[in-house]
Amino acid sequence: MPLENHEKARFLLHQALVEGISPEDRRWLDAHVGQCAECGPYADLSARTVRALDGFAFELDPAAALRVENVVRMRAEEMKSAESHAKSLWIGTGVAILLTFTGSAVAWHALASLASQWNLPNRECQILFTAFWLLPSFLLALLPLFRRRLLGEHSDSKGQTI
DSSP, X not given: OOHHHHHHHHHHHHHHHHTXXXXXXXXHHHHHXXXXXXXXXXXXXXXXXXXXXXXXXXXXXXXXXXXXXXXXHHXXXXXXXXXXXXXXXXXXXXXXXXXXXXXXXXXXXXXXXXXXXXXXXXXXXXXXXXXXXXXXXXXXXXXXXXXXHHHTTTBOTTSOBO
């Protein structure tokens, strides 16, 4: 028999066991399985396997199901809390950057007037401004991005990686 008949028969066998097939497909399948030495035993084995699986049942411990449900619920609440916490950290980061730029504009004018009084070159004034004003502000603004690594949130209470 052609290989495509065997493939069609196996496909129809699987479909018949799971969701059912049309009466026309059922007639073709029954005729093919009755004649084919390869598909007949396959159909019998498939039907016996499904019957064996139907008989395989177990009782679920209600206490275990409740524990699993509680753990899933607690984890969902933790994730929601962490999400709102992360949102507040991003808002804080944005505010810190905004205040950094605002403070930098004010400090720049003050530093420029001091530099002109002390006769400091413009290049040195820019380096001092960056070193003592902008750099620490940007580092503090970036702190929330690295909070997990700094606070060790990637590990559990015993120091083991989750």
